[in-house]
Amino acid sequence: MTNAAQLVEIWRGGLLESTHQGHAVICDDSGQIIEAWGNPEHVAYPRSSAKMIQALPLIETGAAAQAGLTSEQLALSCASHSAAHIHTDRVQDWIATMGLDDSAFCCGPQVPGDKDAKFELIRAHEGPCRYHNNCSGKHCGFLTVTRHLGAGPDYVAIDHPLQVSIKQAFEDVTEADSPVWGIDGCSAPNHATTIHAMARAMAHFASAHDRADTRAKAMVTLREAMMTHPELVAGEDRACTHLMRACKGKAAIKGGAEGYYIAILPEQRKGVALKIMDGGTRASECTMAALLVRLGVADADDPLIRRYLNPEIKNFAGLVTGEMKSTAGLAS
Template identity: 65%
Template sequence: MANPVDLVEVWRGDLLECVHQGHAVVCDDTGQVVAAWGDPETVTYPRSSCKMIQALPLLESGAGAHLTPEQLALACASHNGAAIHTDRVKAWLDDLGLTDDAFRCGPQMPADRDARNGLIRADQRPCQVHNNCSGKHAGFLTLTKHLKAGSDYELIDHPVQQACKAAFEEVTEENSPVFGIDGCSAPNHACTVHGLARAMAFFATAGDRSDRRSDAAQKLTSAMMRYPELVAGETRACTELMRAMDGKAAIKTGAEGVFIAIIPEKRLGIALKITDGATRASEAVIAALLVKYGVLDAGHPAAQARMNPPIKNRRAIETGFMRPAAILGL
């Protein structure tokens, strides 16, 4: 990745011990770059940060017309596998007349402690419904049923994935140069950081328009902001920061240091990529940019926990701290 810049500093005592580099882009309502750090044309996989784009065909097709805002939030989620997530996804499967076997995302041990410990105590293995992407895949199954398409909905040439690719390329305004297979087995299409931010600006301004895609984008954004606990879960950055902003922005993390933000009231879209893939760095930068653009209080505990967390040793002695780099202008 060409020309990344220092975005996050990690200090121990008086020594700068670690620096996380990356790229970040802010786009306005026309899709133009209004601020950038690093190289906006860096190509990356958005990973789970683009789930709201993957959910567009679900609503545009009419397949999801009956879905609740909670289900739409789950379609955009990388959830913890807590009961509030899995109970809803199971009910969604029941509505489709399907079982866990219909999923193609694979089983995953829940990140939620209570759910994980419950499985261990019962000597049970996790199911695919526990997968953090099961809400997205329930959306895929809903679209598959609507299209009367084959069961292997995760394959690149399946109508569901072709619809997702078309939506992705249209809202990023780029021809994706390559795709990879994500952790949940669905294709993930690469784009530039600028393209991803441009797509998020499309979502941020969806309320200005009345076409079918914009209506879908507005509903998905609203669902994420209304149900932050379904988008991720307790202790997670997406959930805690969206709660702290109280409906001012929708945000979504992706694996390997990707994060996006949709800010309707500012008509802005944000995308960032940390080159070493560090989650602590992507969370620090997205929090800093949300503060910079006036939708997150810098003093809120959720913001402080990401931007300026103390570093403590095994005896709880504070040994250092982390902070956004000065280049971000806070």
């Protein structure tokens, strides 16, 4: 945690009870740092915050156009969804159009995050399928590219043509060589980079409408799909969806496991990346909400922002026992 900054505080009875430390960077369209907290050169896995980068080959290879993919499907290719029916029905339809079934997915079965979908499985005495995995939309995109390329079925192998193209895209848009890769929760490779490099990549997405090359067009298409369909990127009771709705079309936002978050701000041509070092999701959501307010794309008084920016902490009896807040000045 070298040079990590204190980003979130937990207070109880007037006492500072806990803190979350991490790193955050805001970049402009030239890739330069506008503001930073902690160490911009800290190396971390962006996890699911990198899904829009992983989806670039889906468009750049022509696979999306050949398959006639909709903006809903492109949003799902960038999603960590809750496996509600609005997600899984679309995933099942997508995989069926390729003549494939659940066994084609390399991601594992996952219990739905959506309560209705979870209880539906329990009542039916059934277990989850691979299409319930929160990354199944991304994997539909992977399978679409794999079919387009005529490549083999082990599409998560690091030397698979798809993964080779994803690594190249990742290093291109971050403008940095990735020093290491790991296996993500959905079995796909995930490439590490610095917080600065990831914020720079998001700034490239944010300013892509200023350019006319194939990659820029793909970036615009993906970020617009995310902002148009925030409920498909996460779910009706999820932070990514809430934060995008609060920004009213001014930001594409994506969280990742272990306390990672990114934001793409097209009107400002800025990119944001942050990492909470203890992996706390509550802290990454709070920090992202604060930065969105700081950047003027969200209102601190918006109920969707308040629930993450400065939420009350309640016990099981409903009594307010404390509060969580970003560090002084982060949201201003």
